[in-house]
Each structure stands twice: as C-alpha cells, then as structure tokens.
Amino acid sequence: MEHEFERRRLFLGGGPVWHSTWPPGRVEPNRRIYDYELVYFANGSGRIITGERVYECSTGSAIIIPPGLVHCTVGVTQLERWCIHFDWFGDCGAHRDNPKAEDVFVYNDDPAPYREELAAKDPELPGVSFPVFRETVPQEILLFLRRYFLPESKGVGGMLMRQGVLMQILGLVLRGEEPEAAQTPESGKLFFKAKNLIDARYLDGGLRVAGVAAEFQITANHLTKLFHAALGMSVMDYIQTRRVDYSRKLLLESNLTVREVAFASGFNDPNYFTRFFQQKTGMTPSRFRREWEIRFDGNEA
Structure with missing residues (x-):
C-alpha cells in the first residue's frame, strides 16, 4: 500500500546551527552525518560531492543532506553558508544532551566508527527523495533563517515558535522544483x-x-x-x-x-x-x- 504522509507525526528536532564563510579552495574531508542538514548558500559558489553526483551550488541554492550519506563540500569561491542540523521526529540519538557540531558527524578518517543506531529516521515524505537539491529558493528564506538563529525563547511557546520557523524554511525548499539531474560520469x-x-x-x-x-x-x-x-x-x-x-x-x-x-x-x-x-x-x-x-x-x- 502506498505510504500516506501524516503531518501530525512530524515533531522537528533541532540540532547545531552555524552561519559561516569559507575561503575559496577549502575542501572538506569526506564525512557522514547522523541527522539531516539543510545548507543554504547565501553567497559564492561551491560543490557538494557524493559518490553518485556533484551538486553545483551558487548564490540562492539549497540542499538537504540525509544521514549516512558520504559527502564533502568544496569552496570554489568564497562561500557564505547557513547550516541547520535537524531531524523530523526528535529521534536522532546524536541530538541528546545539547550536542555540539562535532557530535552530529563522523569524518571517514575518524577512529570512532559511524553508529547507525544514532541516525535520524527517514520521514518518507511522498514524492521526496534525499538529498533534496534546489538551484534557487525564494530569498525570503533569509528572513526565516535569521529568525531561527536568534536565541530560543524559553518554554513550550518558544519551542513551538522555533519549530514553526524551521517548518517555514523547509517548506520553502521542498516546494521548489528539483533540477534535472545531470548524469555523473x-x-x-x-x-x-x-x-x-x-x-x-x-x-x-x-x-x-x-x-x-x-x-x-x-x-x-x-x-x-x-x-x-x-x-x-x-x-x-x-x-x-x-x-x-x-x-x-x-x-x-x-x-x-x-x-x-x-x-x-x-x-x-x-x-x-x-x-x-x-x-x-x-x-x-x-x-x-x-x-x-x-x-x-x-x-x-
């Protein structure tokens, strides 16, 4: 039976975030993450490379990277990136106990192995397969990104407002059209x-x-x-x-x-x-x- 998406199941869990610049020529070691990572390219051009495809990213591009996918980022020019780590159900084992950025990924040369049991679950969104890549998303995403990066308000209300902002961000990315995938030689x-x-x-x-x-x-x-x-x-x-x-x-x-x-x-x-x-x-x-x-x-x- 075809999977039916139940919106009430979603309870977005937030992980580490950062807004940073990368110098041109910087190459990230191959790595895997335990959660999902949304990366928005506010300025510059770069590549996200996997074993199956090269994603050419420029100003306005966005990508959602899933857990377990071996990938790296390359700065072609100087990059400005906004990065949000999250999961869909609050179930990522690496998000417990106020995780730091280094808690949610494993480089391939790390002595510690990648632990599959910590990885976030696939939300099985209808019509969506990860990674999700958009060459351009609406510029209004920056407004929501800036809100999401503000200190979180205390209490249930603050938590729900923060979840709402993250849903707006993901909605702007997911409602766009996936560019036709170029065959990776x-x-x-x-x-x-x-x-x-x-x-x-x-x-x-x-x-x-x-x-x-x-x-x-x-x-x-x-x-x-x-x-x-x-x-x-x-x-x-x-x-x-x-x-x-x-x-x-x-x-x-x-x-x-x-x-x-x-x-x-x-x-x-x-x-x-x-x-x-x-x-x-x-x-x-x-x-x-x-x-x-x-x-x-x-x-x-």
Whole structure:
C-alpha cells in the first residue's frame, strides 16, 4: 500500500546551527552525518560531492543532506553558508544532551566508527527523495533563517515558535522544483573513491599519487586531472593540505616538537613541512603555535 504522509507525526528536532564563510579552495574531508542538514548558500559558489553526483551550488541554492550519506563540500569561491542540523521526529540519538557540531558527524578518517543506531529516521515524505537539491529558493528564506538563529525563547511557546520557523524554511525548499539531474560520469565516481581512500590514509608518509592511482588501475596523470576538475588542485596538493590541517591540530593540542609534528602528520622531511606550512598559512609552524599561545594567554588573563 502506498505510504500516506501524516503531518501530525512530524515533531522537528533541532540540532547545531552555524552561519559561516569559507575561503575559496577549502575542501572538506569526506564525512557522514547522523541527522539531516539543510545548507543554504547565501553567497559564492561551491560543490557538494557524493559518490553518485556533484551538486553545483551558487548564490540562492539549497540542499538537504540525509544521514549516512558520504559527502564533502568544496569552496570554489568564497562561500557564505547557513547550516541547520535537524531531524523530523526528535529521534536522532546524536541530538541528546545539547550536542555540539562535532557530535552530529563522523569524518571517514575518524577512529570512532559511524553508529547507525544514532541516525535520524527517514520521514518518507511522498514524492521526496534525499538529498533534496534546489538551484534557487525564494530569498525570503533569509528572513526565516535569521529568525531561527536568534536565541530560543524559553518554554513550550518558544519551542513551538522555533519549530514553526524551521517548518517555514523547509517548506520553502521542498516546494521548489528539483533540477534535472545531470548524469555523473564514471570519472566523478572514481574521483570520489580516490578521495575517500586519501582521507583514510593521508597520515601515511609512504602514500604516493602513483600508489593511489594503481589501486584504481589508472595512471597518476589521469588521477591528477580528476582532482583538478573536482577540487582545483592536484592529488599531492590535496594530500599535503590534509596533512597541514592535521598538523595545526597537533601544534595547538600537543607538546610535540615541530619535527615530531611533521612526521606525525605524514611529512617525511621536517624542512619541507615548514616551507609548505608557511606557504599555506603565511607563518612557520613555530610562529603559528606561539601566536596561538599568546592569544590563549591573553584570553585567560
């Protein structure tokens, strides 16, 4: 029997939200989320890439990403995004106990596995399949987004008003028309698999472009072309960028020396690590750590 949508079943649960800008060229590691995420692109252009499709997003675009879908976001130009995590029935296990942003997703290289039992349920909306993508939604969505991002009023009334605003936002997205899906070529799927492999192994100092290409039975040159087309950078640039991102975390959160950080981040040459880090951040690793410590000490004073 065809599923009949019962509106009374919905009891939208709210998760973390953020409104932020991304620099051009930023590439997110592949990840999965436990809830649903609505992303509205207020300015700029970028891509959301899955194993099956590339969603080309520009000013006014919106997408609803479901739980469990491996995906990443790429900033083509500088991006301004509004992001809302939610579920349809208040049943997402990751939303309990005032979740932080990092509680609702798992990167593919995280040591902790993705826990299916925490994922939000599919609302089985008639005529709707996720991800939901709209090239353009009405600009009035910004009015509701700004309201939703205000501090929540206390009490049942405040909760219901907030749910109402979220329903308005989702309604504006869902009532639009899905653009005709462009067929993702096999090369796009191949790129995503290769990126997934790199996201899992980038800390291995022996990882080589030729080795990654060999796993997929293609040439290193062909793999590099795939990465340039999708990310605007070479395979090795992507590997080294992931390593630099990880090294920042070690510089801020550990007592390792710069040399030890270099090796722990997958660099085989500490001097090259310092040069590459400076190229990417505008400062040496030592200065990066020192400026953070000065800023932290100033905030503690």
